[in-house]
Amino acid sequence: MKAYRLSMIAIALLFSWGGAPASSQEPELEAMLAFETGGETLLGWGGGPAGTLHLDTVTVHGGKGAARLERDGASPGGFTSLTGRLPIDFAGRTLELHGFLHTVGVTGFAGLWMREDGPGGSLQFDNMNDQGLRGTTPWKEYTVRLPLHPKARELYFGVLVAGAGTVWADDLRLLVDGKPIAQAPKRVVQETVLEKDQEFDGGSGITVAALTPAQVEHLAVLGRVWGFLKYHHPRVASGELHWDYELFRVLPEVLGAADAEERNRALSRWLEKVGLPEACDPCATAPENAHLLPRLDWIRDEAQLGSKLSHKLRVVHANRFQGSEQFYVSKVPGVGNPVFDRELDYADRLPPDAGYRLLALMRLWNIAEYWFPYRDQIDDDWVGVLRELLPRFVAAGDWDGYRLELLALIARLRDTHANLWSALDVRPPRGDCYLPLELRFVEGRLTVAAFTDEEAGRASGMAVGDVIEALDGRPVDAWIEELSPYYAASNETTRLRDIAWFLGRGPCGKSKLSLLRGEVPRTAEVPRLEGRPPRVSPRDRPGETFQLLSPEVAYLKLSSIRAQDVAGYLDRAAKTRGLVIDLRGYPSEFMVFTLGRRLVEKPTPFARFTEGDLDNPGAFTWTQPLVLEPQAPTYRGRVAILVNEVSISQAEYTAMALRAGPRAVVVGGTTAGADGNVSRIPLPGGLYTQI
Known part of the structure; x- marks a missing residue:
């Protein structure tokens, strides 16, 4: 069972790197790992947040320098990471990061960490959370180990501390099969079609700014056909075709189709170029006693697809791919949740053009259709969601608009594990400042649960237990109606939990609140404070375990x-x-x-x-x-x-x-509804969600 909290840290670490990759050659790497590069900064390292990373020349384990990660209650974010990066151009079976750590007053946990990334993001991750390094501890050597994943291309590593407290790190070592990385044999990486096909590396070439109703229907059919072929056609599922770029190749014809008949002819010609699969022997069989069965009646709908296209899709299904691993999806051994490590995130396409935005929608929509285990719990007509969002994704030409539409799509999954974790700053309400209040819905009413800044909270005249009825002149119910489409959650209780956490965010300055204390109406002007994101106070009982x-x-x-x-x-x-x-807190x-x-x-x-x-x-x-x-x-x-x-x-x-x-x-009360192992899904623009 993968930890939700740790997966969030793993995703956040994707964005904590701020420098060039380190050299795997000695002595440069040795000096970096020992913090003996000279100067007054942590040369070769990235990480953050700013102000929490230091080079210490007083408290050291060996030599003249050590890294110090120092946090207090006012430190931004939930953790601090010191981050190094290396290209995985070496071969081996096991990676090891060794290092000496010394802690003082750590309230969360501290540790070494490593993460291996492939084309689609994180493949392996460990951060020592299970070792429970917290409190005050003397210098001691620790180790994290990861099997070297065959698809890994980048190694990220370092030290982190969650919560408050200080950790010092010194004399780190990176080993492959027990030897320094510089002594490891060089790795020969086999190119796939993702590296060989570069036609659309500079952009999709799709420039449409708005869709007609006919084009919406054309794209809805294309999205379903493209996704069906991705996971069924043997050539696609075995990795012979760059399927993202095939979408861009067929899009102009589909967008330009005068009617459904012309659209179906275009799709039929495209499928002929891909080729129909050879007859299978033996063929895949439908599973017995399945919990969910595929929803494929639509491929037999000749009224929508025409007889030729429908026939070809049925041929593909009858002779579909068989095997233990597809190119674009595989499963975690011994666990079974899907892995999408060959989905590219196109982090350099900012903002993504119309073609890449359509790719994001069609990719995530089809992943949900074929690999989301709670597909039957989606309240909305899933095909209707595709039709609804197609024109919105096309129209979302700016960076913020695109991310908002992704949030809207993800929220329709009704999965608390799903969110646009790399871009929650765009979720409304927007702003750089926060009310000094911890808010919580209690019996359906927005209630002050605690102060995040005691002085500012009490100076405003607010009190714990006050019920807020309106914020800046808008009733709380109106805020909920506006914000709900962008907040992903498995149930309404959890959606309201998250809305309460962020409802106090907004522009800096005073906010006018209408509230009830007991049954007495009151008003208060409460200042939003800069750089003070909401902190959730423990819900469990204070004191000893x-x-x-x-x-x-x-x-x-x-x-x-x-x-x-x-x-x-x-x-x-x-x-x-x-x-x-x-269990009203995360198990340690x-x-x-x-x-x-x-x-x-x-x-x-x-x-x-x-x-x-x-x-x-x-x-x-x-x-x-x-x-x-x-x-x-x-x-x-x-x-x-x-x-x-x-x-x-x-x-x-x-x-x-x-x-x-x-x-x-x-x-x-109702829990978050987010039990289960998570699968990360890269999205164009360097974004990520998960199911």
Whole structure:
């Protein structure tokens, strides 16, 4: 189960590099890794945020210099990263980053980190979060290891600290199979069609600024045909064709078609150039007892496609690609979620032209159609969404407009894991300043939960518990209606959670609030403060990880738990009648089996997953259930599992496991609805989302 919080850090690290790639040759790399390059700055390194990275010449492990990452409560962002970069032009099996770390007062966690990137983004990632390095610790050597992925092209590495506190790093070493990178054999990278076909590297050549109703329908048909062929045609699925560029080759004819008949002839000619597949023997068969089946009745719709095009699509389907890995999609071994590591992000096409914007829409729409396991939970007519957004993507000629339309598309997926994580700054309301308030919807009412700046908050006359009814003259309901189309969430509770977090953002200066204190109407003018993004205060109980609430009731908080302490905590709780397990925060360590198996008395299934079918794109089948095997000491009392809207991803997975206990019950509010391993999806413009 991949951690939601860590995936966000992994994505954010994509944008923390600010320099040229380092040399893999000694002695330059050795000097950089040891922070002995001379001067007064961290030469060779990137990262940020500004003001949190320093070269320290006093506190060092060896030599004259060390890196110091220093954060406090006012530091921007949620973490600081020191980032190095190397081209992966070397061969081997295992990458290792070694280094000495020393920490003081770290509230989140600190660690070394490495990430391997391929053409479509991150392939491997580790940041030592599972080692729980926090608090104050002396100098000690740590190591992160990653298998060298065959598709990796760039290595990013460094040090990070999340939360507040300081970490020093010194005497780093990068090894391949136990030897310095400079001594590793050179790697020969086989070019694919993505490198060989360069026709549209300078732009798609599509300049349309607006669509007629006929063109909308033409493009909707093209988008479905293009996506169907991408995952079914053997030549495309095996990587013989640059499928993004094939879209640009056929777009002018489709856009210029006078009517549906001319459009279908153009698509039929295009498919003839691609070629019909040879007869298969044996052929792919439909899965038995599938949870979801592909939605392919449309390829038999001769009224829409014409008889020739419909026939050719049916031939492709009957003789579709078979294999354990397609070129444009594969699956994580042993896990099964899709990998889109050959989708290019075209980070140099800024802003993306009309063709690349249409590519973004059609790529994500078809990924959802064939590889999104919650496709059946999408409320809207998915083909209708494609038709609706086609003219909007064409018209979104500026950078902000394009990203807003992507946010609107992603929100239609109704998946809290999905968002335009690399561009949330464009999501409304826009502004550089924030109210000094932590806002939260409580029983449907926007409520002040805490102050993010005590002095400014109290000076405004606001109080915790105040209910805000209007902001800058607009009722809260009107704000929700305006903002909701751009906020992706699996359920309305989570959508309102995110809107509350950002509703206080706007232009610097005073904001007028209409509010209720008790049932008494009031107004207040509250200043928005620069550089103070909202911080979410902990929802779980303050204090120690384990507490005795009474002689009969124990309390266990998973946001600060360590796996090595679980048995001891349960021994201390053995004589109580009830145990409260608090999941209103992100688990500090993976507790699904460590704690779950101590709540069951016999082998107990607790979860099963669906998995996409590469031989039948769009089909999802059930995997075998995961089982908790009992382990002593087993807790025999009643168990209450606390959750709310900030219980997300691994917290939800943990709740699923813990509620399998025979005396366990889940109590609280609706959770985020974001359980499951995530798959990153690169999008034109250097953007990313995930499902």
